[in-house]
Amino acid sequence: MFFYRKKNKCSAVISNGIITKRSHSNIALIKYWGKHKKKIQIPLNSSISLSLKGVYTVTRLIYYIKKKKGNLSIRIFFSGKEKTSFLPKTVEFFRNILFYCSFLKDYNFIIETYNTFPHSSGIASSASSMSSLALCIMEMEKRLVSSLIKKDFFFKKASFLARLGSGSACRSIYSGLVVWGYHKSIKGSNNFYAIPYPYMVHSIFRKIEDTILIVDEKPKSILSSKGHQLMNENPYSRERFKCANKNMDRLISILKIGDFQEFGELVEHEALTLHAMIMTSNPYFLLMKPNTIKIIHSVWDFRMQNKKNIYFTLDAGANIHLLYPFEEKKFIKKWIYSDLFSFCKKIIESFCY
Numbered sequence: 144m145f146f147y148r149k150k151n152k153c154s155a156v157i158s159n160g161i162i163t164k165r166s167h168s169n170i171a172l173i174k175y176w177g178k179h180k181k182k183i184q185i186p187l188n189s190s191i192s193l194s195l196k197g198v199y200t201v202t203r204l205i206y207y208i209k210k211k212k213g214n215l216s217i218r219i220f221f222s223g224k225e226k227t228s229f230l231p232k233t234v235e236f237f238r239n240i241l242f243y244c245s246f247l248k249d250y251n252f253i254i255e256t257y258n259t260f261p262h263s264s265g266i267a268s269s270a271s272s273m274s275s276l277a278l279c280i281m282e283m284e285k286r287l288v289s290s291l292i293k294k295d296f297f298f299k300k301a302s303f304l305a306r307l308g309s310g311s312a313c314r315s316i317y318s319g320l321v322v323w324g325y326h327k328s329i330k331g332s333n334n335f336y337a338i339p340y341p342y343m344v345h346s347i348f349r350k351i352e353d354t355i356l357i358v359d360e361k362p363k364s365i366l367s368s369k370g371h372q373l374m375n376e377n378p379y380s381r382e383r384f385k386c387a388n389k390n391m392d393r394l395i396s397i398l399k400i401g402d403f404q405e406f407g408e409l410v411e412h413e414a415l416t417l418h419a420m421i422m423t424s425n426p427y428f429l430l431m432k433p434n435t436i437k438i439i440h441s442v443w444d445f446r447m448q449n450k451k452n453i454y455f456t457l458d459a460g461a462n463i464h465l466l467y468p469f470e471e472k473k474f475i476k477k478w479i480y481s482d483l484f485s486f487c488k489k490i491i492e493s494f495c496y
């Protein structure tokens with residue numbers, strides 16, 4: 144579906160150019176953890192995320208025609224400084240997508256990128272960076288191969304390409320609630336690209352605040368690619384995949400009914416299950432820090448005492464996302480800054496839309 148037939152194999156136009164795109168980070172509610180052993184970035188369960196406003200990557204792709212046929216040349220600049228450490232993942236990404244974007248072989252590239260969130264803040268930037276790069280490449284395809292590409296195809300293929308860079312990146316192509324991975328109850332869901340959540344969502348979930356508490360700024364002690372791989376041998380993985388599927392069904396009905404308490408409990412359960420999988424892999428890892436646990440207990444105590452809708456979720460790391468409805472923002476935010484600030488290195492404000 145996403146590669147060209149023979150007659151379209153060559154670029155229709157050959158020219159130099161510059162493209163700039165931005166893409167938001169996302170936080171998964173039902174987590175993707177575990178992928179197919181032999182295929183590239185095929186998830187073993189479906190996931191759903193919220194795209195985060197204000198937390199994004201801007202990528203400028205400069206493409207220029209190769210003088211001589213041969214190896215791909217890429218230079219990457221992050222916040223104005225050349226970053227050779229980003230090269231291996233980016234080169235691998237270009238290699239993975241070449242079959243679907245054969246026009247790339249005629250060009251060399253300079254990639255300039257920056258994040259709106261602080262560098263080394265502990266927020267995963269691979270989702271927003273890979274998806275913004277995928278959007279740039281689709282824009283290039285539109286300019287050079289087919290100006291008639293329809294909007295729907297543009298985003299589907301961008302999501303497909305982003306997935307080949309980093310699984311969760313395919314969800315960052317869209318705003319709002321986004322699903323990736325086949326689930327029997329979600330029409331159009333599939334393992335190859337993400338789709339906007341297609342069903343009714345109660346108004347309480349239309350604007351969710353996300354306060355991100357940075358407990359640890361250091362890079363994670365486990366790369367997510369390694370973590371996914373370890374799920375193939377994890378003794379609890381089968382149960383995990385079953386549970387994720389059931390949780391998706393539950394979430395569909397929660398999103399419709401508008402029960403924020405059920406929503407939050409499910410999201411917390413998912414976060415702790417992700418960490419349980421990481422802790423029971425071989426080798427095992429413990430990614431939460433003492434302050435992560437202190438914050439979780441403070442959230443539970445505050446919730447009990449004040450009857451407020453505030454719930455946490457985690458990525459594969461020590462940092463915490465606090466999710467709460469926009470309507471309850473004033474009271475909750477005051478508490479976060481007075482009671483949780485001392486456990487954090489930084490606080491980043493975002494909201495899901």
Ligand code: PMV
Pocket residue numbers: 170171173174175176190269309310311312367368371417458459
């Ligand atoms: O996209 P990856 O390979 O970095 O994996 C991301 C996995 C989690 O962030 C832990 C969960 C998710 O679904 O985003």
